[in-house]
Amino acid sequence: MLRKLEDSAVLEKLAFTTDSYVIKPIFFPGGNIGKLAVTGTINDLLASGAVPKYLSLSLIIEEGFEFEKLEKVLESARTEANLASVEIVTGDTKVVGHGELDEIFVNTAGIGIIEGESFSISKIKPGDKIIVTGTIGEHGLCVLATRKGLELDTNLVSDCAALTGVGKIARESNCVHYMRDPTRGGLGGILAEIAIESNFGIEIYEEKIPIKEEVRGIAEILGIDPLYSANEGKFVIFVENNKAETLLEKIKTDRYGKDAEIIGEVVHDHPGKCLLITRIGGKRLVDLPPGELLPRIC
Amino acid sequence: MLRKLEDSAVLEKLAFTTDSYVIKPIFFPGGNIGKLAVTGTINDLLASGAVPKYLSLSLIIEEGFEFEKLEKVLESARTEANLASVEIVTGDTKVVGHGELDEIFVNTAGIGIIEGESFSISKIKPGDKIIVTGTIGEHGLCVLATRKGLELDTNLVSDCAALTGVGKIARESNCVHYMRDPTRGGLGGILAEIAIESNFGIEIYEEKIPIKEEVRGIAEILGIDPLYSANEGKFVIFVENNKAETLLEKIKTDRYGKDAEIIGEVVHDHPGKCLLITRIGGKRLVDLPPGELLPRIC
Numbered sequence: 001m002l003r004k005l006e007d008s009a010v011l012e013k014l015a016f017t018t019d020s021y022v023i024k025p026i027f028f029p030g031g032n033i034g035k036l037a038v039t040g041t042i043n044d045l046l047a048s049g050a051v052p053k054y055l056s057l058s059l060i061i062e063e064g065f066e067f068e069k070l071e072k073v074l075e076s077a078r079t080e081a082n083l084a085s086v087e088i089v090t091g092d093t094k095v096v097g098h099g100e101l102d103e104i105f106v107n108t109a110g111i112g113i114i115e116g117e118s119f120s121i122s123k124i125k126p127g128d129k130i131i132v133t134g135t136i137g138e139h140g141l142c143v144l145a146t147r148k149g150l151e152l153d154t155n156l157v158s159d160c161a162a163l164t165g166v167g168k169i170a171r172e173s174n175c176v177h178y179m180r181d182p183t184r185g186g187l188g189g190i191l192a193e194i195a196i197e198s199n200f201g202i203e204i205y206e207e208k209i210p211i212k213e214e215v216r217g218i219a220e221i222l223g224i225d226p227l228y229s230a231n232e233g234k235f236v237i238f239v240e241n242n243k244a245e246t247l248l249e250k251i252k253t254d255r256y257g258k259d260a261e262i263i264g265e266v267v268h269d270h271p272g273k274c275l276l277i278t279r280i281g282g283k284r285l286v287d288l289p290p291g292e293l294l295p296r297i298c
Numbered sequence: 299m300l301r302k303l304e305d306s307a308v309l310e311k312l313a314f315t316t317d318s319y320v321i322k323p324i325f326f327p328g329g330n331i332g333k334l335a336v337t338g339t340i341n342d343l344l345a346s347g348a349v350p351k352y353l354s355l356s357l358i359i360e361e362g363f364e365f366e367k368l369e370k371v372l373e374s375a376r377t378e379a380n381l382a383s384v385e386i387v388t389g390d391t392k393v394v395g396h397g398e399l400d401e402i403f404v405n406t407a408g409i410g411i412i413e414g415e416s417f418s419i420s421k422i423k424p425g426d427k428i429i430v431t432g433t434i435g436e437h438g439l440c441v442l443a444t445r446k447g448l449e450l451d452t453n454l455v456s457d458c459a460a461l462t463g464v465g466k467i468a469r470e471s472n473c474v475h476y477m478r479d480p481t482r483g484g485l486g487g488i489l490a491e492i493a494i495e496s497n498f499g500i501e502i503y504e505e506k507i508p509i510k511e512e513v514r515g516i517a518e519i520l521g522i523d524p525l526y527s528a529n530e531g532k533f534v535i536f537v538e539n540n541k542a543e544t545l546l547e548k549i550k551t552d553r554y555g556k557d558a559e560i561i562g563e564v565v566h567d568h569p570g571k572c573l574l575i576t577r578i579g580g581k582r583l584v585d586l587p588p589g590e591l592l593p594r595i596c
Contacts, residue, residue, distance in 0.1 A: 109407030
């Protein structure tokens with residue numbers, strides 16, 4: 001309800017953002033709620049063009065929650081903060097009765113410093129190229145598969161990661177107009193929102209969108225469109241047309257950007273709408289996520 | 299676990315703090331979880347000597363939570379932020395299944411700006427006077443009485459309030475060494491902590507501690523010592539000895555400071571211990587709160 005389209009509120013030279021995490025299960029292939037909370041807030045700050053500096057970490061714990069699990073969650077949180085050179089400087093812990101929540105909820109808030117210009121949806125313009133920094137849909141499908149106890153014959157893990165390197169490349173490129181992390185709602189949901197908010201048209205090419213084979217497979221089994229499946233280690237970047245190839249090459253040098261692709265562009269046509277150009281040349285509306293989103297994937 | 303003794307982490311000229319609120323019931327005489335979350339975080343910032351500027355507000359809501367209640371909670375949050383000239387600039391909402399929590403949990407994080415010197419426990423020294431800015435124990439007892447459905451023949455309400463005026467007086471006095479809001483653990487718990495942390499002795503006078511008659515009555519019925527009952531609209535202030543009377547007079551001019559009293563002082567004796575001098579001249583150790591604290595009072 002209070003969430004703005006842009007993830008961080010930019011306060012002069014500060015960016016400030018918050019998210020609560022209620023993911024179920026709290027441990028999943030590729031991460032846990034502690035890693036997710038820290039990397040999620042770091043990515044929100046990076047997406048606004050800020051250098052992440054300080055985090056708060058607030059826990060609501062169910063009475064009887066195993067100390068060993070708590071240690072693992074906190075250890076992951078610390079590790080990710082250290083990796084990103086971010087300090088967890090304040091926190092809070094509340095305990096509620098057994099049965100009043102599922103094990104643990106985590107809230108992180110983050111402060112970043114905007115050194116140059118901030119990115120803003122108002123800077124998007126027709127001609128801008130759209131880069132996605134890697135393969136899509138992994139987090140949402142991994143969590144859903146884990147929750148359903150699917151015995152999957154794959155190595156699918158969540159993409160949950162702090163994109164510190166990619167964020168730095170974007171900031172220093174001086175050609176990025178806007179950036180978002182396509183979490184809830186996935187790549188499709190985020191692009192549909194941005195089309196509405198910017199009031200320009202967006203066109204993306206199906207054949208350009210990087211998707212892992214195992215994601216396609218599991219998506220089919222679960223009946224989920226990977227385009228609307230959450231990501232926790234990806235950015236969608238709107239970039240000055242003639243600088244896009246150069247930026248893409250730089251992003252590909254980062255471990256979290258090696259599968260990056262230019263997937264589309266901003267156009268004058270069909271303002272407020274995002275269209276997917278299919279492999280056979282058809283056009284399909286990429287709408288806001290249909291119906292209720294999967295609960296508790298982050 | 300992560301909470302430091304000082305409520306806000308002071309980052310050069312910024313103060314940053316967070317708290318999660320899981321109070322039960324979410325509506326109580328004198329406030330609700332929205333008012334409590336906003337005023338609690340504002341008071342944390344004020345206690346560090348900062349001017350509160352920006353808040354985040356993050357909600358975890360149980361599916362089926364009545365929209366009317368949500369509106370009331372948000373309206374209270376907005377009202378308190380406006381009263382304190384603080385902007386709620388970022389937020390997040392998560393929904394979890396019915397039965398997974400009690401209606402709503404709220405997290406607020408806050409940023410303040412330190413204009414002069416920050417207050418610090420390390421500035422406390424023997425001779426300092428201790429001011430409490432009003433009558434103690436109301437919030438904890440009010441919540442507990444409400445929860446137990448006690449039909450009380452009193453007008454007892456929570457003291458939940460943002461102490462903007464008192465905070466400003468303290469900042470501008472140039473004689474405050476340290477300030478805390480005695481929430482969980484109450485006045486006694488906070489003073490016991492500060493004695494340990496500062497490694498000085500503390501002495502407080504029973505006859506000087508302001509307590510409302512109805513608080514004494516309800517405390518007796520419920521078997522709770524008001525000294526350990528939570529406050530949500532009070533500060534404990536450590537102040538330069540010879541400036542204490544002048545500061546007290548100024549604090550009394552504020553609507554939330556009219557019952558302020560000098561209740562004791564910092565001493566060289568019994569380092570690490572807080573003693574209560576009783577009405578008849580006896581000395582009683584004010585220890586850390588005994589046993590488990592009442593859950594979910596904030």
